Amino acid sequence: MERQPHFPPFAPTSGTLVRECARRWGERDFIILGDERLTYREADDRSARLAKALLASGAGKGTRIGLLAPNSPDWVVAWLAATRVGAVVAMLNTYNKAPELRRVIRHADLATLLTVGELLGVDELDRLAEAMPGIDAQPHERILLPSHPYLRSVWTWGVEPRPWCGALGDLATRGDAIGDDLLEAVEAEVHPADPMVIVYSSGSTADPKGAFHTHGAVVRHAHNLWPMRDIQSDDRLYTPMPMFWVGGFSFTLMAAMHAGAALVFEERFEPGATLDLIERERVTQVLGWPHMAKALVDHPSFADRDLSSIRAGNVTALLPQDQQVDADVPKANSLGMTETLGPHTFYPKVPLTPETEGSFGMSVPGVEHKVVDPFTLEDLPVGETGELWLRGYSVMVGLNKRERSEVFTADGWYRTGDAGRFDEEGHFYFTGRMGDLIKSSGMNITPREVEIALEELPEVTLAFVTGVDHPDRGQDVVAAVALAAGASLDADEARARVKEQIANYMVPRHVAVFASQTELPWLDSGKVDRRRLAAILEERFG
16 A cells, blocks of 8 residues: 655745744754754744844845855754745855855855854855955945856854955844734745755766755655654754755754754764763764764773663664664665655665565655666566656755756656666665765765866876775775876875865875876777776775
8 A cells, every 4th residue: 555645734834844843842952062052942033033134135035045054053043044035045065165165156046145154263254255256355245246146245153254244143133123024924925835945966066966945845855754763852863964965954954843853963073072972962863974983983982981862863883782682683774865855765663574674665655766777768667677766745846057858857757877676565675876976984976076176187187086895984986097298196196186176075085197098998989998997996995
């Protein structure tokens, strides 16, 4: 029998959700960062005040507002405020370097940018000035830059503003003259069908990939997954996953709001300090990446820690020893992506049978799947492996600046690029990517993005990037580069220079330098033999 989706009993918009949370959870902790505590009621009140300020400054339905900040109460308040008035929030990647920010800020057509002033010792305003040359000469709220033609204002918190940038605290006061009746009228015209966020899964190429998700999809999806998960109202969830990606945003933040749970953040992950935090805040679930769990378990003080508060999460190695009786019981994985707000296959929190071990779950209720021959595009029968296609309520409405026909088939299917098969019971078995995506320390990395950055080095004529298996990180990014005639470049220098252009997690851990393209393996067709080259790199660096 087909399972039915579990949607919330209220209109699925951010404004309705935060008001419902304030009504139900009130003074309960919502966001915790160091000594900062944001309750559910404060999230409603503070975001309403900032929402009025945005209205007073001319923002409204459809306004593109960028949010560049780490996980924090301020991030949550800013996201709620902007989306409550119908603005579309582009959630920007704090790992991005200046060239990446330059591209994504333009690609998102931002009119307003809300940014933290300093992040882990780095001046974000300096980074933005580098990303947008000429902005230093622009007046605040009257920015006119041909390189970023829609941008008019930048607001910051945490540091002194610049002549081209205002203090977010000053902006917030503008809403004091606006009555609740106007905000209520605005929120009444924000509908589930309206776009809420643009989630960027990359941004280091000339064509960043931004997925539009609506209020309805965002609010409904976490609620729909809730019955299959183990999140309770008294949970305190620790996660290092950034909220600008769906793992932190949809799977964690939105899930916590539906349950009334608290989210515990920290400025940076450091095993000893993180263990201190987990103990001090009596964290009940740790939601993170496998390499992070290993770092915690390997810390010299781990055995002496009181981790008795931890009862669940996807980091089973962190459970106290007396609670690990089921740690080896096989459970289903899930399969998800930015374009579907996270998991589109999932399985209830029960052990798998021997017959279904290795499953990635079943179709999330409300999501349709089929397996297709990638060459003939014909549907394949149950049991045969092919490309996974999907459609349903949680699928993005489109990619920014891409026509619908480029993204979906004529009848609305989205081609995931994942390969696998379904069994007779509806369990999905993932067999790999149709392409060559690299998964390193929980991060998805497209090889071509790194290749482009390497090929921008004047000494390099051709770059090839792949992943090699690593026991802790899943995969390591490795590269081969061929040099121009007469050029010289060593591996460390290549890594150092490309590190200035792309996020740190995308930088190859190893680079093989070839004096010329003739040293690379080639096919008779005149193309690089990527399979042989990948094998060479695997042998050298694996």
